Amino acid sequence: MTDSNKSNLDYNRLGLMAGLEIHQQLDTACKLFCNCPTMLRDTRESNYEFFRYLRPTQSEMGETDQAALDEARVIRKFIYKAYPSTCLVENDEEPPRELNEEAIDITLMTARLLNMQPVDEIHIMRKLVIDGSNTSGFQRTSLVATDGHFETSHGRVGVDVLCLEEEACQRVEESEEGVVFSLDRLGIPLVEIGTAPDIISPAHAREAAEHIGMILRSTGVVKRGIGTIRQDVNISIADGARVEVKGVQELDLIETIVEQEALRQVRLLEIRDKLRKRGASVGEITDVTHIFKDTESAVVRKKMGCVLALRLCGFAGVVGAEIQPDRRLGSEFSDRAKKAGVGGVFHTDELPGYGITEAEVETLRTAVGARGDDCVVIVADAHDRAVNALNAVVLRAEQAIIGVPEETRKMLPAGTTAYLRPLSGAARMYPETDVPPVPVTGRIDKITTPELLSERKDRYVREYNLSDDMARQIVYSRRLALFDDIMKSVSVDGSLVVRTLTATLPELKKEGISIEQLQDNHFLEMFGLISDGKIAKEGIIDILRLIAEQPDRSAGDAAASLDLVGIDEEQTESVIARVVAERRDFVHERGPGAIGPLMGVVMQELRGKADGKLISRILTEKISEELA
Numbered sequence: 001m002t003d004s005n006k007s008n009l010d011y012n013r014l015g016l017m018a019g020l021e022i023h024q025q026l027d028t029a030c031k032l033f034c035n036c037p038t039m040l041r042d043t044r045e046s047n048y049e050f051f052r053y054l055r056p057t058q059s060e061m062g063e064t065d066q067a068a069l070d071e072a073r074v075i076r077k078f079i080y081k082a083y084p085s086t087c088l089v090e091n092d093e094e095p096p097r098e099l100n101e102e103a104i105d106i107t108l109m110t111a112r113l114l115n116m117q118p119v120d121e122i123h124i125m126r127k128l129v130i131d132g133s134n135t136s137g138f139q140r141t142s143l144v145a146t147d148g149h150f151e152t153s154h155g156r157v158g159v160d161v162l163c164l165e166e167e168a169c170q171r172v173e174e175s176e177e178g179v180v181f182s183l184d185r186l187g188i189p190l191v192e193i194g195t196a197p198d199i200i201s202p203a204h205a206r207e208a209a210e211h212i213g214m215i216l217r218s219t220g221v222v223k224r225g226i227g228t229i230r231q232d233v234n235i236s237i238a239d240g241a242r243v244e245v246k247g248v249q250e251l252d253l254i255e256t257i258v259e260q261e262a263l264r265q266v267r268l269l270e271i272r273d274k275l276r277k278r279g280a281s282v283g284e285i286t287d288v289t290h291i292f293k294d295t296e297s298a299v300v301r302k303k304m305g306c307v308l309a310l311r312l313c314g315f316a317g318v319v320g321a322e323i324q325p326d327r328r329l330g331s332e333f334s335d336r337a338k339k340a341g342v343g344g345v346f347h348t349d350e351l352p353g354y355g356i357t358e359a360e361v362e363t364l365r366t367a368v369g370a371r372g373d374d375c376v377v378i379v380a381d382a383h384d385r386a387v388n389a390l391n392a393v394v395l396r397a398e399q400a401i402i403g404v405p406e407e408t409r410k411m412l413p414a415g416t417t418a419y420l421r422p423l424s425g426a427a428r429m430y431p432e433t434d435v436p437p438v439p440v441t442g443r444i445d446k447i448t449t450p451e452l453l454s455e456r457k458d459r460y461v462r463e464y465n466l467s468d469d470m471a472r473q474i475v476y477s478r479r480l481a482l483f484d485d486i487m488k489s490v491s492v493d494g495s496l497v498v499r500t501l502t503a504t505l506p507e508l509k510k511e512g513i514s515i516e517q518l519q520d521n522h523f524l525e526m527f528g529l530i531s532d533g534k535i536a537k538e539g540i541i542d543i544l545r546l547i548a549e550q551p552d553r554s555a556g557d558a559a560a561s562l563d564l565v566g567i568d569e570e571q572t573e574s575v576i577a578r579v580v581a582e583r584r585d586f587v588h589e590r591g592p593g594a595i596g597p598l599m600g601v602v603m604q605e606l607r608g609k610a611d612g613k614l615i616s617r618i619l620t621e622k623i624s625e626e627l628a
Helices: 066-071 100-112 202-218 251-278 298-303 329-338 358-368 383-402 453-466 468-474 480-489 494-509 521-533 538-547 555-562 569-582 584-606 612-627
Strands: 017-025 048-052 078-082 123-127 138-152 155-166 170-174 179-182 191-195 229-236 245-248 281-287 306-313 323-324 376-381 407-411 418-422 429-431
Touching: 017 202, 017 329, 048 138, 066 323, 078 480, 100 138, 100 155, 100 191, 100 202, 123 306, 138 202, 191 202, 202 229, 202 251, 202 453, 202 569, 245 251, 245 418, 251 323, 251 383, 251 407, 251 418, 281 383, 298 376, 306 358, 306 383, 323 329, 329 383, 329 418, 329 453, 376 383, 453 468, 453 494, 468 480, 480 494, 480 521, 494 521, 521 538, 521 555, 538 555, 569 584, 584 612
Parallel strands: 078 179, 245 407
Antiparallel strands: 017 191, 017 229, 048 078, 123 138, 123 429, 138 155, 155 191, 170 179, 229 245, 281 306, 306 376, 407 418
């Protein structure tokens, strides 16, 4: 976001309110309702596939969810890639089994860490989802705890709900034939944490998300990596509306998402006020195919079953108004139209252009009776799709006169957003009758809670004399457990271990070294040899490089083959004395300035065999003796 977009927003004055929904995959042995493994697979391993068409169903009260109805406007074919391990539960050809006990315990542990009150009994619900992400047409979810909180620098943030639910399928690709999903992710246990709308600024949203992420990682039983944790952000301003932004996978984007949505709502309210002042209204749809029968516009010709136009009275200059960087009210119209299956819309705020001439624009405006302050929106496609697309634009234009519509939006790469669907309501929920409820009363008291990573970081600073930054790096590292094992097993400098695990290994990976071949026992043995003085820390990178290439070697074997077996202080002193004696004239010429150049000479002989600090001390002493 540019400075001009960010700096003028006073979030307190705007009455910004935000809440987070954090979805985190759990690292359990099997899925939530079956015994299939929770590992992701290469789609090339798929050995069969099947397809479904999904349609909305009514709730127990006879109501149909608006989001599901919106999704059902375009009937699509959903294709599912299955694997040798895929079971009938995942295919939705067999009832689910009982709730995963391991996942229940992890969820209750999370509840305790968030100061939440568990329910007496876990009941499973079906949540209607017909976007193809679930073979059944619904997602199974269950409320586990409520009424929690955590502290931030801006005050307490409430945690309203903690749910345990099944992960959805992984979307692979979309084509004219249909949407392809992979079944490997379906059913992985997932916790959903929903905060109260207590977040008051973009920075506060990031802080809250970081804290929840820290708590989840503290459990030690959550999956790591891109896609294993997703944040949805609910945002509103005082005169705006609640908008849910789905699928924020990068923590760094949360601030931008909140900033951009607040900006969007401010700009939409400005547009509302302008439209009301003009007495704006939405006109009728008109067939203008004849105007474009000889058009030179390749875009229109390609889609031209018919061309329909919609007159928006008083909307001139408003449809092209920017509401987010590179996003306009016209983009919102296009988002809605695309849900009907068209490629997008054109409007006279951006025409002539796209091969449409000024003469065609004037003829178009005359045909629909547009005045100077009117805007005309057109769409070219098959008649039914074009009608549905412009009806969607009609609805969005009417909402523009009212203000900010409540809706669910998807995140775009730059942190802006696009329309996804209406906000879901209670009509999409109904009980799951195939899975029995699980009593919780008394169970949570048996759950032990781990040391929080924030507390562990502070302990590492005290116990291992690490800097705050180093301690933070290792507690959030994938190799945290290995660090603990090393520090408990051998007497070695903690900073050296952290640098090796968080800096040296990434350096080796950049070289193309297969660091995945390095096992925990390699590190434990290597640091044991360093602790015993048998190898010097300077040999670490060479030893790890060789072991990664030849993983059957032990650290001791690697050190020996590289001639990195350590020498004692007396041998080190002998080598340094010889180097100084051989370069006596140079030493007398440069004086103390000879230390740097001779350090390089000595290190060529002793690198990996003696500690660098020891070499530096002895070399300084020998040069001082020579100059005395």
